[in-house]
Amino acid sequence: MTHTDPEARKPRPDYPPKTPPPPKRPPNPPPPQTELDTGRTLGPGSGRAGRTLMRNRRGATWPLEAQPWSAGRASAQVSDRLKDWGCARPDALDGLVRHLVGAAVADGGRRVSVHLAEENGHALIMALSHQSSDALDDAVLPQLRDLGAGSCGSEMTVDGRQVWVLLDLAS
Template identity: 40%
Template sequence: MTTPATDHTPDYPPRTPPPPKRPLSPPRPDTAGEHEDVAEGRMPARSGRRGVGMVNRRGANWVLESAPWAAGKARTAIVGQLQKWGYRPAAGTVTALEAVVTLLVDAATTDPGTRITVHLSDQEGQACILTLSHSTSLTSGHENGGDDVLHRITAHPSVSGCGTDTGPDGRRTWAVLGL
């Protein structure tokens, strides 16, 4: 006598399909026209600020307490990381690098908040150092008080560029130095 098919259980689990080889990525944001506006000196109608991101270069970052000693810790970490990457800058360049890091970190620690982050990246013999204050109580836009810091940063001959902006995640200040 045969039993109905519903009474029989298989000896092995059912086969599941394999996962997709490449997951679908979300659509890229529409940034048409933003780069032309920035190149012409006009600000785009909507904010181009997307957070800190690096593509096709080495990078490192450190989270530090917003305290007076943070500049010394950041100087040591940045010089050590550049040495790990194989850079051996001259003594004058190291002095300028340390002075710029001190200015950037001191500017970030003056903002209200409990922490700051310091970001470092390199490309073609240049280093980009960025500090983020993580202070949400600041108003967005350019503040004239930041110009003094930028003037002191550009006083160093190895600095090829610097800037600052304020957004909902805090104030970003950065400098690009030749190594």
Template identity: 45%
Template sequence: MAAPVAEEPGTPPSYPPKTPPPPKKPSSPPRPEVGADGPLTGTARVGAGMRDRRGANWTFESAPWSVRNAGGRVVAQLGEWGHRPGTAVLEAVRAVTTLLVTAAVADTGRRVSVHLSDQDGYACIVALSHRTGPTPGHSPDGDDVLHRITAQTGVTACGTDTGTDGRSLWAVISL
């Protein structure tokens, strides 16, 4: 048998080195931790999401005349979806939309967006003012908009949240 050839330092080998084959499937990132409040527990505010229900949204200029337009569109959309509530409920929907959009316009953002969804005989109306910095639920003169919303007929829940995209005010109304 032949003795191995000793190579001098600094001399490249006489054969190419073997490279490993590329992976067949790229590795996937780890799955998010699922906590009691959902899949994104402990993270910053995540934008609103909707599943398994109808939804509509509109963007308005942040101006006083947007309030009337928003109320009319919400009532019309509920009619298109086949909801035929009584006159008292329709007036409550229009009044709640007016209160939500008026508070969003008072935040003096660039625009106001209104989001509507329905499920199981309830409608959720959300008004988002695209301006950061307002205090949650209270206007600067101390008037609490959430108390005025809950005083309306059929309102089962309401709330407010302030995030990087502005203040969102929402209400759930029984249809």
């Protein structure tokens, strides 16, 4: 073959390699709206129904075994966290946290969790039993009031019983 031969001018069949074009993808749907976007409780069908979100405040959570000794551990952890945040420790704190956790442990689940949030000199402490039950113990709330809770409450959710207190850290 010579350079003038038409066969010599053709590229070789293996150069450049022919690759198919990438498949066209449909546009991605918008991401689902999360609690970070709304700052509210998510509704049914969202996969995280009934869970609330804290925004613009400090918070901490401790998962614990549902054992009698968990109340002492939770009290120490809440007290230490408030100290780390530079908050005053109310005298009633130890008794309140122990009673909250004790009520959650009494529900009979395998685990409990303690949640703490602080904002503007107030602390919200909540114990979650992770055990559904048909009955709420009505004696828990008056006992929490007697121990020094500013506000308190209890409710049954899909995640179990929530018992909470609101404390004024300035007093």
